[in-house]
Amino acid sequence: MATATRAPARSIPCLICETQNQLDAIVCTNCFAPMTLIQEALVQERDPCIVTVIGDSNVGKTVYLGFLLDMLSKRAEDFKAVPKGAYSVNLQHTVISHLAARQFPPKTAMEVDQWLWAYYQVSHHRRGDKIYDLVMPDMAGEALAAEIAAPRTFTVIRSLLEKSAGVILLVDAALAGAGSPQPDFFALKLMSYLDGVVGGKRRQLTKTPIAVVLSKADYSPDCFDNPRSFAKTNLNRLWNICENRFAHFEFFATSVVGSLGYGADESDNVIPYPLHVAPHGILEPFEWVLARL
Amino acid sequence: MALKLFGRSKSKGLRPAPADKSGSVSSARRRHTAEFIPTPRMTLDEDPLKRLIQQGRFSVILRDEARWREQPKAHLVIAEAKRLLEQRMALVPAGSVAIPQTLFAEPGAPEIEIEVEPFLLDVHVVTHARYQQFVDAGGYDDLDYWPEEIWPHLIEFKDQTGEPGPRYWRKGRHNAQLSDHPIVGVSCYEAQAYALWIGQRLPTEAEWQMAASWHINSSADLLRRFPWGDAMDNNRCNIWSSRRGGTVPVSEYASGAAPNQVLQLIGNVWEWTDAQYNISDDVGRPIVGEMPMRVVRGGAFDTFFETQATSHFRSGQIAMGRTFNTGFRCAMNLSAASWING
Numbered sequence: 135m136a137t138a139t140r141a142p143a144r145s146i147p148c149l150i151c152e153t154q155n156q157l158d159a160i161v162c163t164n165c166f167a168p169m170t171l172i173q174e175a176l177v178q179e180r181d182p183c184i185v186t187v188i189g190d191s192n193v194g195k196t197v198y199l200g201f202l203l204d205m206l207s208k209r210a211e212d213f214k215a216v217p218k219g220a221y222s223v224n225l226q227h228t229v230i231s232h233l234a235a236r237q238f239p240p241k242t243a244m245e246v247d248q249w250l251w252a253y254y255q256v257s258h259h260r261r262g263d264k265i266y267d268l269v270m271p272d273m274a275g276e277a278l279a280a281e282i283a284a285p286r287t288f289t290v291i292r293s294l295l296e297k298s299a300g301v302i303l304l305v306d307a308a309l310a311g312a313g314s315p316q317p318d319f320f321a322l323k324l325m326s327y328l329d330g331v332v333g334g335k336r337r338q339l340t341k342t343p344i345a346v347v348l349s350k351a352d353y354s355p356d357c358f359d360n361p362r363s364f365a366k367t368n369l370n371r372l373w374n375i376c377e378n379r380f381a382h383f384e385f386f387a388t389s390v391v392g393s394l395g396y397g398a399d400e401s402d403n404v405i406p407y408p409l410h411v412a413p414h415g416i417l418e419p420f421e422w423v424l425a426r427l
Numbered sequence: 428m429a430l431k432l433f434g435r436s437k438s439k440g441l442r443p444a445p446a447d448k449s450g451s452v453s454s455a456r457r458r459h460t461a462e463f464i465p466t467p468r469m470t471l472d473e474d475p476l477k478r479l480i481q482q483g484r485f486s487v488i489l490r491d492e493a494r495w496r497e498q499p500k501a502h503l504v505i506a507e508a509k510r511l512l513e514q515r516m517a518l519v520p521a522g523s524v525a526i527p528q529t530l531f532a533e534p535g536a537p538e539i540e541i542e543v544e545p546f547l548l549d550v551h552v553v554t555h556a557r558y559q560q561f562v563d564a565g566g567y568d569d570l571d572y573w574p575e576e577i578w579p580h581l582i583e584f585k586d587q588t589g590e591p592g593p594r595y596w597r598k599g600r601h602n603a604q605l606s607d608h609p610i611v612g613v614s615c616y617e618a619q620a621y622a623l624w625i626g627q628r629l630p631t632e633a634e635w636q637m638a639a640s641w642h643i644n645s646s647a648d649l650l651r652r653f654p655w656g657d658a659m660d661n662n663r664c665n666i667w668s669s670r671r672g673g674t675v676p677v678s679e680y681a682s683g684a685a686p687n688q689v690l691q692l693i694g695n696v697w698e699w700t701d702a703q704y705n706i707s708d709d710v711g712r713p714i715v716g717e718m719p720m721r722v723v724r725g726g727a728f729d730t731f732f733e734t735q736a737t738s739h740f741r742s743g744q745i746a747m748g749r750t751f752n753t754g755f756r757c758a759m760n761l762s763a764a765s766w767i768n769g
Binding site: 208210233234235236352355392393394395396397398407409410411412413414 | 530531594667668670706707708712713714715716717720723726727729730731732734735740742743744745750752
């Protein structure tokens with residue numbers, strides 16, 4: 135008679151790309167996501183929600199994400215948030231320590247193994263104290279651009295977006311407000327890519343909630359007064375694809391730096407300095423996405 | 428005299444109202460547009476002296492007392508002007524300050540030592556209600572109060588409806604719900620024009636730092652990081668971590684007062700000074716703004732880092748900028764209040 139005892143699993147699938155990894159693996163051998171993510175998720179017996187922050191290079195994704203995590207861990211707006219693992223604190227630590235010293239954090243490296251990941255358990259009384267396991271990686275804008283230009287260059291991006299329960303898209307309001315078409319085109323490409331990855335049938339609207347965050351909005355005060363109107367005027371292509379292809383989208387304005395100065399380095403490259411920090415509109419998009427998970 | 432020099436009227440340990448848990452910092456922006464109740468126009472006295480008092484321009488009377496003495500009942504109005512000055516302004520004694528010259532201001536970084544003469548400083552930052560008097564009196568149309576270089580730009584200083592006035596007002600009126608909150612949405616030039624109109628001026632940067640750090644000439648050589656002492660306490664000021672989500676009335680946070688009862692030097696709104704913002708990196712290369720900048724001090728309700736809301740922290744704001752978190756208070760020379768020194 136055969137024994138009923140099951141052999142212990144020797145490997146577990148990565149949460150992001152589903153590659154099988156050894157039980158004691160620290161990061162996924164394929165996408166470099168921390169394996170503690172899946173180990174924690176298994177312990178919690180809940181499916182984690184992935185919220186992805188995407189946008190062009192230099193749009194402010196790292197700063198936005200760092201501040202979001204820091205505000206959550208400071209219980210802003212009565213959120214409760216606990217980092218699951220010390221690695222989850224690295225991103226906010228880097229962002230906050232640089233800005234406190236009046237410097238911007240270094241650019242996120244294009245190499246996937248250099249990305250910082252955050253895994254937080256978040257709850258809010260307005261959501262009935264339901265606990266959300268949120269996984270938020272800080273992706274490089276160049277990597278996103280490369281994946282859009284040549285799909286499957288960065289398979290982890292595709293896997294992440296496929297599994298994302300919500301997306302926060304950052305768009306440079308300062309550039310858009312100054313008349314540059316670049317933010318609109320990049321956002322249009324990203325949304326088109328996203329629609330292809332997570333979209334349903336041709337006539338069905340994509341259900342993933344999309345918070346479009348107009349960053350550096352302090353440069354365009356009108357943007358803060360009415361983000362929707364600003365987007366309709368200055369990001370019309372993005373506005374149209376949102377309306378035509380996405381069931382749940384909203385526009386928000388955000389800024390982190392209260393005042394900006396410019397210096398130069400030894401090679402006469404211009405260096406921006408945040409003279410003081412005054413974050414606005416950081417939590418609202420996140421709360422909006424959370425309400426739709 | 429009853430000038431608040433050493434804080435004889437104790438603050439009674441007043442605590443601020445509980446934080447608005449539902450309010451967010453960005454709600455401060457919405458506050459300027461939602462539920463706008465225009466404040467009614469005040470009826471002004473026909474008597475020019477009484478009108479000056481009504482408008483809060485007591486310094487204009489006191490600067491030129493002899494001119495008004497022939498007016499009927501002038502002595503009563505002059506006495507009232509003195510009473511108002513003593514109520515609204517406080518004496519900041521002589522002292523010295525060290526102004527950091529580099530962005531990072533690490534220990535040993537270059538500083539400039541400045542001796543500060545005694546002067547008078549507003550106890551409260553200027554409110555919407557006080558600023559309304561300037562707008563109602565046609566201050567934006569009177570070129571006497573504006574530097575010539577700014578004349579071509581005066582047309583840009585308009586409110587939400589295109590009327591002359593601060594950025595967040597409508598039809599030349601402020602929101603009655605914010606009457607006792609600090610005036611915001613004004614550039615450095617608008618702040619200077621108002622100060623000139625009431626017969627005062629903006630404080631210099633050194634004066635502002637002197638008032639906040641209280642480094643008076645004494646053998647004790649005490650230097651404060653905050654008006655109330657050396658440790659940050661977000662129950663004594665309105666910064667991001669105080670969770671108020673926007674500006675609060677200028678009379679709040681009595682427990683954060685300086686020894687002479689000047690309130691809210693830290694937090695609530697950044698304060699314009701009359702100084703150009705000149706600063707460099709740690710090897711002396713200049714750091715500049717996209718447009719000329721003026722020094723702002725003290726931090727605001729949205730200041731995230733407590734190290735950026737101290738008596739020593741310097742920041743800059745574009746002089747033409749009209750932000751929702753920058754206001755001002757006025758100062759005047761002690762010599763303009765001659766009866767104080769006898």
